Amino acid sequence: MPAAPDTAATGALVDGLLAQVAEQLGRPLPARLREAFQHMPRHQFLPDRIWLRDGSGGYRDVDRTADPEGWLAAAYTDQPLVTHFTEGLPTSSASMPSMVARMLLLAGVTEPNSHDQAPLRVLELGAGTGFNAGLLCILAGDEQVTTVDLAPAIAATAQENLKRVGRTPTVVAADGASGWPPGAPYDLVLATFSVDHIPPEWLAGLRPARGRIVTPWTSAWCSYGTLELTASEEGPAHGRFHSFASFMPMARPHAESRPPMTAPAGDNSAAAFSSTGLSPWAVAGGDLDAEFHIGLTVPGALYAWDTSGDHAHTRLQIQDPVTGSLATVDYDGRTAADFTVAQAGPRRLWDEVTAAYRRWEELGRPSVDKYGLTVAMGATVVWAGSPASPVAER
Template sequence: MPTAPDAPAAGTLADGLLGQVAEQLGRPLPACLQEAFQRVPRHRFLPDRIWLRDGSGGYRPVDRTTDPADWLAAAYTDQPLVTHFTGGLPSSSASMPSMVARMLLLAGLTEPNGPDQAPLRVLELGAGTGFNAGLLCILAGDEQVTTIDLDPDLAATAQENLKRVGRAPTVVAADGAGGWPPGAPYDVVLATFSVDHIPPKWLTGLRPAGGRIVTPWTSAWCSYGTLELTATEGGQAHGRFHSFASFMPMARPHAKSHPPTTTPAGDDSAAFSATGLSPWAVAGGDLDAEFHIGLTVPGASYSWDTSGDHAHTRLQIQDPATGSWATVDYDGRTAAEFAVTQAGSRRLWDEVTAAYRRWEELGRPSVDSYGLTVTAGATVMWAGSPASPVAES
């Protein structure tokens, strides 16, 4: 299909973007992926207003009509761009191009296809702006690509964006958790949102013995990492995590949200103790430790309270599903001991402490050391090898 007419500067800007991506990855992209980035101009998939991180934890808008140069430059910078807010929070974005490239490489879509092999069938979960689907069309062929999005408006916008640049994959408004059975089996299932488990229908829609799933990963504790799974016989799959990507979680229709767990000072079930384990060790930005805790302490999340209302600095841990909570307080003077309060059916700080000590016993493995095996009856997370399981669901 022909490529739609484009701004004269887009080709030069795309070259610059490819240079940024190569620098981030430490090597140039394969020629076929470079071609895809050249033939699918990123700015054609962006709304007139986008939002960039402002460096202070928030976002600043960039409007094409009032600041076209800044808007176009942002389109070809290796950074994520928020394209939609829901309830004051980012709900859709144009992913960081180097992240997109990493995932396409993991999916095997840049590897040469033998002359006797059928074209790869690809299911993308989370159409977003349509940009990633456009790249997939170049790599696999329009007729081989299906992209779905839960939001009908986003799906329609993605389809229109793709049409404008001459691409025509199958675009469907549907729940990503259910895959898309009419197009199965797929050689590749590629998610553009993060999940904390592999939905069963992703596996049943995958080509047995060799089909791949690539998806960002999340947990209540730590949203980080990308999982690459390869299907084996009998509906099973096996693969490893990789140290990159932090994506928005999978949206679900009619999902019920749990209200925040409160930490009432007079809770009769509260237990008081002290700990020598620093709260910053488990929630201070060590992604390897936090990833392990997220895998092994399901449902537990944390936040920091620096208001000074209760302590100089407080780590708050909660599990809304059970109403359990814990706090770890730093008094502003000594980092040798911290006051702990726990309440509810789960002793969350005890669980987090046990998970951290286990991570230390394992030799402080990095995210890349972990893997996941899906069988008919269970999902097992492991560190190093399947012989060293750390969690099961």
Template sequence: MPTTPADAPAADVLVDGLLAAVAGQLGRPLPARLQEAFHRVPRHRFLPDRIWLRDGSGGYRPVDRATEPDGWLAAAYSDQPLVTRFTDNLPSSSASMPSMVARMLLLAGLAEPPTPDEVRARVRVLELGAGTGFNAGLLCTLVGDEQVTTIDLDPTLATNAQENLKTAGCAPTIVAADGALGWPPNAPYDVVLATFSVDRIPSAWLTQLRPGGRLVTPWTSAWCSYGTLALTAAEDGGAQGRFHAFASFMQMARPDTESDQPLAAPEGAASAAAYSSTGLSPWAVAGGDLDAEFHIGLTVSGASFCWDTSGEHAHTRLRVDEPTTGSWAAVDYDGRTAADFAVTQAGSRQLWDEITAAYRRWEEIGRPSVDRYGLTVTSGGTAVWVDSPAITVAAR
């Protein structure tokens, strides 16, 4: 369990400010149990001496503890994600936004005092993605060090997290391993909590979760990285639950193996392009409406998009790609009329036709928001539904 730090008075003031910011995001104060956990696990103890903040222009600016001590400490107790490492000029590890951390702990059912049965049985938690170790520290405060297992694919991150946790007085089980495989030696777990996003639920997570246990993970798709899924495990090994409209996390990293590489496009994928037009605006499906984009990400598998404003092909082009089949589509705006757009499609999948059908289906069912979607996992596959399992919108 974490011990009270020597700098507790100063840290308490900073934590109070952070908790006020979190309460503003959630629309209500955190339960007392979670507030205590944030006080007992000071966030600044889990951060490296150099962190990166968004610069407001799509990039990041570094903040060094040595040269900007006040700015560094203010960032540590701000309700924002902090990049802690870059790989190949891209963020590869971060300290999650504290309000997101709190929301996930609430969804996991860890904010309220344990019931007498839970006290006797001891709640056991598996965290997937140790990161800086901060979230594991909160878990140690909530359920006890010996009940927490945290794993990270990167041995360096696992080691750093262990050092940070030791400094904060926490001693969970820390393992360098593949998060997709969970950690069978300490199973079964009452809670499985991921700190990275996935586009499907690894079977190992459910296998290691006791019936009635909770699984909470950020969600992603090739089209839209948004949302958090909370599932309850069933007696038969399946699970069911709902999506929640918050969180955008880095995607789960996997070991570098041949099976993880993109599949080569099959012969004939580069078929002759087909030309048509559409009245569906490309901005309707890829212009920032997260509800629409979330639906398309769930229902048009593997498709991703990017915008081209170079003027090389058109005034503005929406490019859609699906690498498994090599299919692609382009939707062009000519800079004059927004009533009709030129469409080019090629490959075995007519991607723009699929996207159009998905968007029309979204409109037919009432343009549902993210938190109206749910997911059911059974031995036969996975089904995504809206409002109830009776209204299925995707299955695989």
């Protein structure tokens, strides 16, 4: 077992991390949040083997036994650290500290309550390593914090990590999609994974008129953005999206793997062939504002790029696994003014994506933080600019 780092060395590393976080946020952290980071040693929440992004789409591991200095330095760097893989895919991680700070600031737990207010009751969904729950314990009080994780082993490890630093929130192994009714009502429901809808159980567990949900957002098309949603006296919950965060999606019990994407063949009589002047890179080339809008308004559609050259120089493949609908958009390697389109299945996916993109242009190309969401009577309305400008209803 490597020797524990001394307090002075850890303190210097924490100060360095806080400087990185302040640079990312463009301002120093509020005093209470800064103190919470100083009193919650991140390295105490990490396993002896962690994985960092390698810059090429993969991960490289850092082992505490083989490289104790590198491991400790990684613990206090402003980057996400994968802590667990399942079937070759990362399924649990220590979130990027600046993202943790952004979400806590958005959640409104960094300022003390006034004397006439009851303590905030907090439900964290996705215990992970326990680090975020530890910060919440400092900010809201151990007895006010409940943290839930679907995986019993991850929940148990989080609880052990928290006990190691003297923190005792309620730790539960359960399905986060159902919230945790025994502790309701909550002033704050904070998710550390992304969702594509707000589970009704989360809303049911909120304290009326003041309860707040903060969660990363995802869609089949685009995993990006954070939603802040607040309950109202009248019943509907209203909120806005914010332009930060890309988190792992909510894990589901017995989730099925996504089927492989196959494109309509050229000799398939069921496919409809056409051409388009809309570049596939316009809708799937990294413009997060455009992709966020498409994800909100073309539900269930996902994409992948094929650069193998087997079918075309470059191909954008679009699929709806539920209906089996497929579409491809081919670039021939010569002209970017015209692209060949094939569509098959009950949905004409490229037509839907094109209509969504044109609508985004008509709206003035709004950024992610111009969008909002209203939930009432089981219906969800997505709007751009204001609730008077709906763009989708679910």
